[in-house]
Amino acid sequence: MIAKFDSIIELMEAFPDEQSCVDHLTAIRWRNGEYCPYCGGTEIYHFSDKRNHKCKACKARFSIKVGTIFEDTKLPLRKWFLAMWLITSHKKGIASTQLAKDIKITQKTAWFVLHRLRHAARTQSFNAPLDGDVEIDETYVGGKATNRHKGDPKNGPGTSGKTAVVGAIKRGGNAVAIVVKNTNTDTLDGFAHAVVSPVANSVSTDEHSGYRNIGRTFNHGVVRHSAGEYRKGEFHTNSIEGFWSLLKRQIIGIHHHVSPKHLHRYVSESAWRFNLRNIGEGERVNEII
Ligand SMILES: [Zn+2]
Numbered sequence: 001m002i003a004k005f006d007s008i009i010e011l012m013e014a015f016p017d018e019q020s021c022v023d024h025l026t027a028i029r030w031r032n033g034e035y036c037p038y039c040g041g042t043e044i045y046h047f048s049d050k051r052n053h054k055c056k057a058c059k060a061r062f063s064i065k066v067g068t069i070f071e072d073t074k075l076p077l078r079k080w081f082l083a084m085w086l087i088t089s090h091k092k093g094i095a096s097t098q099l100a101k102d103i104k105i106t107q108k109t110a111w112f113v114l115h116r117l118r119h120a121a122r123t124q125s126f127n128a129p130l131d132g133d134v135e136i137d138e139t140y141v142g143g144k145a146t147n148r149h150k151g152d153p154k155n156g157p158g159t160s161g162k163t164a165v166v167g168a169i170k171r172g173g174n175a176v177a178i179v180v181k182n183t184n185t186d187t188l189d190g191f192a193h194a195v196v197s198p199v200a201n202s203v204s205t206d207e208h209s210g211y212r213n214i215g216r217t218f219n220h221g222v223v224r225h226s227a228g229e230y231r232k233g234e235f236h237t238n239s240i241e242g243f244w245s246l247l248k249r250q251i252i253g254i255h256h257h258v259s260p261k262h263l264h265r266y267v268s269e270s271a272w273r274f275n276l277r278n279i280g281e282g283e284r285v286n287e288i289i
Contacts (some may be wrong), residue, residue: 011085021077022051026064029126036060037067068126069116072197079103083113115194130170131197134218135204135240136211138166138183141251142263163260165247165267168195169240174275177247179264183210193217204235243274 015021034044034053041057054061065071070080082103087094100110120126140162166188167177176195180187188210196203196218203218205211206225214220221235230236247270251263 015078015081018076067128069120071128087117129195129197131200133171133202134168134196134200135237136168137237137240139244141165163263166191169243171239175243175271177267177271185210189213204237
């Protein structure tokens with residue numbers, strides 16, 4: 001059952017310890033049925049410790065945190081939940097320094113927590129940041145001609161009802177894409193920190209100036225498309241380009257015109273379908289139900 005709470009006191013009473021938080025996260029994550037975070041299998045064994053599970057299909061042992069934003073931190077879920085409470089109850093937002101003080105974590109941790117939770121709020125999911133080799137790219141969707149790429153200067157946002165979308169993909173893994181208001185440095189840097197794991201091996205982008213600070217945190221490689229360059233060693237953006245064409249085909253195929261107001265739903269639906277691509281049709285249908 002998913003717990004309900006209306007005040008910070010009730011929150012603390014609903015989550016007196018780590019196990020109560022684990023149970024809550026489990027209820028949310030498996031609200032449409034249990035599944036394996038590695039292969040998507042739906043036959044799951046449960047260990048008696050109430051923390052660990054095992055997939056019948058791929059035999060992987062996992063906790064409910066695997067594949068979520070909570071996986072690669074040691075921060076207790078109780079502090080994550082408190083942080084969520086504080087963030088949502090401060091309408092004007094909360095500074096990382098304040099969050100650090102309020103829940104007794106370092107400012108560096110608070111900074112990551114804020115980025116991750118903003119990402120979770122925007123993507124409406126607790127899916128984990130991407131590691132390995134990651135590609136980030138931005139594109140414009142909607143309006144009359146959905147298939148134009150950002151390379152054409154006439155196709156900037158606002159010129160013909162187009163909406164900016166930024167996406168990231170782990171090569172051979174999952175994709176994340178969200179609708180954004182603009183593609184400036186703040187937006188693209190914030191997106192990168194929210195969706196890419198700090199231990200990612202590399203981050204590839206094109207030469208868009210909004211990516212200029214990525215190299216401060218990540219092993220960043222720039223592919224200069226304007227100079228006809230499409231690969232520089234391990235750096236390229238072929239996977240995300242493939243994802244964009246899939247996304248655009250799906251949006252054009254189903255809807256001739258998508259208003260910017262609803263575009264975010266189609267974008268997350270496309271990413272969701274893409275991420276389930278290795279799961280069999282039967283499981284995918286179950287997942288939808
Ligand atoms: Zn599995």
